[in-house]
Amino acid sequence: MDEQSHQNQTTANEMVHIERIIGRILQVGVVVAAVIMLFGLILLLIHGGNGGYPVGHQPTTISSIIAGTVALKPYAVMMVGMFCLIMTPVLRVVVSIYAFYKEHDTLYVWITSIVLVILCISFVIGHTV
Template sequence: MEEQSHESKATKNEMAHIETIIGRILQIGVIVAAIVMLFGLILLLINGGNGGYPTGHQPTTISGIIAGTVALKPYAVMMVGMFCLIMTPVLRVVVSIYAFYKEHDILYVWITTIVLIILCISFVVGHTV
């Protein structure tokens, strides 16, 4: 009985730690995204409103965004900020899968994994359309 109580306390402590990690992931993701977006906005203002691309165009591929960011093109830098913002909840889903696994809650591991798969499929479909 005492061993189960010890395991229960250890599990509760680990779950509290995982919840703290999830909270930090969300905080850090939003802060990083905001800083990158602000940097892109500053670059845009320095360039006099020129985003580094012809009017009506912006980078849409990962390679184009990376190349534009390396060249410090404001629109590309802001796209990286948006990507960070989008990836923040996705990372939270990944950590949630781990948390449910540690709780031995297999049903929620499967449900959350399906949510992650749907998110990945939506990224691919959204990119190709």
């Protein structure tokens, strides 16, 4: 086997490995988010439907979500679960950038990086609005 075909085989094996990692990220992310949200739901039921905040108020800032989670407030715990669920595909985009970089696919590195920037901008806009 010549060096070029060996390098192609190594790259193909690495891509299969990266694709498995991407699949595992999606699986684990959804399961972790579901477990956290289920824990928040159990806390909500234990507290008799009181989410730990006044009626019509939920934690919306990162600091209030963290403080509420430490205090085991159900709404805050469920917000952490939602955050994990939202971050799962974002992490997938980051790993995809790496995968395209390893394939030397510059066009898709740029396109996926633009997608990541758009996601980050949407988080900032969503937070400020």
